[in-house]
Amino acid sequence: MDPNSILLSPQPQICSHLAEACTEGERSSSHPELDRDSPFPWSQVPSSSPTDPEWFGDEHIQAKRARVETIVRGMCLSPNPLVPGNAQAGVSPRCPKKARERKRKQNLPTQQGLLMPAPAWDQGNRKGGPRVREQLHLLKQQLRHLQEHILQAAKPRDTAQGPGGCGTGKGPLSAKQGNGCGPRSWVVDGDHQQGTSKDLSGAEKHQESEKPSFLPSGAPASLEILRKELTRAVSQAVDSVLQKVLLDPPGRLTQLGRSFQGQVPEGRNEPSPPVGGACKDPLALVALPRRVQLQAGVPVGNLSLAKRLDSPRYLIPPRMIPKPCQDPPANCPLTAPSHIQENQILSQLLGHGCNNGHWSSSPPQDSSSQRHPSSEPALRPWRTTKPQPLVLSQQQCPLPFTSAHLESLPLLPSVKMEQRGLHAVTEALPFSLEGLNPGHLKKAKLMFFFTRYPSSNLLKVYFPDVQFNRCITSQMIKWFSNFREFYYIQMEKSARQAISDGVTNPKMLVVLRNSELFRALNMHYNKGNDFEVPDCFLEIASLTLQEFFRAVSAGRDSDPSWKKPIYKIISKLDSDIPEIFKSSSYPQ
DNA sequence: GGAGTTCCTG
DNA sequence: CAGGAACTCC
DSSP: OOOOHHHHHHHHHHHHHHHHOOOOOOOOOOOOHHHHSSGGGGGGGOOOTTTTTTTTTTHHHHHHHHHHHHHHHHOOOOOOOOOOOTTTHHTTTTTTOOOOOOOOOOOHHHHHHHHTHHHHHHHHTHHHHHHHHHHHHHHHHHHHHHHHHHHHHHHHHHHHHTTTTTTHHHHHHHHHHHHHEEEEOOOOOHHHHHHHHHHHHHHHHHHHHHHHGGGGHHHHHHHHHHHHHHHHHHHHHHHHHHHHHHSSHHHHHHHHHHHHHHHHHHTTTTSSOGGGOOOOOHHHHHHHHHHHHHHHOOOOOOOHHHHHHGGGGSSSGGGOOOOOOOSSSHHHHHHHHHHHHHHHHHHHHHHHHTOOOOOOSSSOOOHHHHHHOOOOOOOOOSSOTTHHHHHHHHHHHSSOOOHHHHHOOOOHHHHHHHHHHHHHHHHHHHHHHHHHHHHHHHHHHHHHHHSSSSHHHHHHHHOOSSSOHHHHHHHHHHHHHHHHHHHHHHHHHHHHHHHHHHHHOOOGGOOOSSSSHHHHHHHHOOOOOOOOSOOOHHHHHHHHHHHHHHHHTTTGSSSTTTHHHHHHHTTOOOOOOOOOGGEEEEEE
């Protein structure tokens, strides 16, 4: 089969209309060469017409298009409006009537958002204790400054100010605000900042409302009161921090520091806070060493650097980020012991039977995933996700703490979760022992380099240690479906990018090992970069890319099922999987 | 009706 | 990555 013979088949009449036609009259041509002989649903795409009752037309296209657009937009640092060559894709030939777009949230922005705080987070953990002390010092200094400010501000006003000097009365307070927030590098959360300023303005209000009644009778007196109140409030704050630090068991010092840092990613709601101000381009930060590594031809060994750099990218589930310890410290330690045990038990149970682990402090994952601190969350056929994040947290964030430290984090809200998790485990136990583990997932991902559409029989051959049943099989099939989804999205994204970059000849589109596209794919399927991606995959990827390019630039993407011909082509291009994959212990 | 897909969503 | 809906094919 020569794919090119298929792919090159032109579809002339479509594109000429598309650009202008804002009507919905235009329909893409059918794809006669693909209509028949396919077991796949997409084989019969093209026969739909605008008159078909099942023709959902605009909304459908718009939704899909919007999805891709948002993805592309999320990716592009370059502000090109999408796809000049295919302007209709961006502008929508059918008038942007009800672009119910962007329903779906972006992965990429999220990753990038989480990327920024990571270095600070990591850094902070290395010196949690000292940081707290520094912060205490700062607080004390601020207190002194505050007092000085108040005194200074008081003097001139005593003489010059009459009643109604509220405006300047803000002076000291806003000075406090400024001074207070500046050095407190841990306060990054936008919400927190807002909350802080709100609180302060609340205090201002009180004081403002009080002042007029005091000032007439004597400004010095009211200022004195003001000063005392402020001093008292700040002292209380300092004391409470001191109590936390001094009264808590040693381990908690680090936890406290951690919880401060934890606020950083907490502000994940939106544009990640400028904690990582130093690293404006996190991608470069991550990618550069990897590129060097690739060029240096060090694919297997020496992974630690790459892993370390990669790991922060992969989401720290919000739940495992310790909340700023709002509760009295006494509450926290109480939950810790049971928490530890439960997590160990859960992790152990979920970590899979073949793990000869004991109740050690090492992450109870199988060996392969220890090597690759990937974010593989899927240990289950049967939905036992709850305890996962803790396991992942240890792997993803190489920290100078023992896992016992990490696990004893006072995740108060997680107690309920843990109970639910235990419950889930008891239900899932009989299955999880025979189920799929992260090692299987990793292997499946590597296999994707060779086969995009594996049959269930093939999977059985290549996963001899898996007890296949209907559910396991469909889970693994689902994996590959997810892999494909990611793959095709990347391809489409790159194709559109190429078009918008002015590429006109599809033959120019080749996926090389140093390309962005390759990096994205490699990151997804071969996170540890410890597998050499086969050339055949690069060829398939190039071909896919070209197909998407042709389709989009020909305007075929206005057809709701325009991708199906591409899927069909790609489905025929699976290669043989190396024998070594038949070993149950292969990717170790 | 089951298997296998895609698409969408969380 | 999983769940679920919708779809097609056998």
